[in-house]
Amino acid sequence: MIEQTTKAPWHLWVVGVLTLIFNAGGVIDYTMSQLRNRAYLEMSGADYDVMIGWIESFPVWAHGFWALGTWGAFIGSLLLLFRSRHAVTAFLLSIIGLIGTSIAQFLFVETPEELQSPGMIVFSIVIVVVTVGLYFYSRAMAARGVLR
Template sequence: MARLTPKTPWHLWVVGIVTLLWNGIGIMSYMMTRLGNLADLGMTADQIAYFDSYPVWANTFWALGVWGAFFGSILLLARSRWAVPAIAISLIGLVGTSVYQHVLTETPASLSSPAIAITIWVVTIFMFFYARAMAAKKVLK
């Protein structure tokens, strides 16, 4: 009998686990912010005030970004075709968050890290194209 779904490539597990851990950091940051626990991360009053000043729409994009990426990693590990739209939602969230942080407001220098911002973009774009490639190869069902 012919196999309908290709064997899971080893790199899917590596990509899925590494991105899940990476996206877990984003979830932790988001949740600490939303729950008001930023002082526990060593943030100053000015840094906390910056995050508290986010408008609802910016928080919504941030939530889409972190939760979309997190669930995208889980769905990738589950070999679900829904990983692609989840990561696409994450990209939409990243665009909205980036517009707010880098265009519409002045991020405090103590919170600004171009290296981290670039890494988030690279990882998210990589995840999207990787998930699309796995879906095209019928690895995701």
């Protein structure tokens, strides 16, 4: 049996490339934070020791959700570019990771004042919008037969 797929619309490539770059930023942030890279963490504007204390205050399970959210989104963007239906699952896992990380941040961890700027809050909202948007976009592309 031959599976019929639809030609990829131009916006799939735009969404895929832009979100791959966006999500690569998340992968860099996650990796540099886990490696406790001083130069990178000081770019946040907060003191290095404050950043380390904040990262280490997260429960172990929250680090797992952070990894799931970050890597799920990055892999999802790659899968979207490869036109794989598994992008939907990767983006769903990313949402689960985002929810778990958000629960940790709001209920279990005290965020340093230096990281509560309006810019940081807006960026957090952008992350939620992009993550949820990618899930629904990939579902729509799968339903239209663009993803195989």
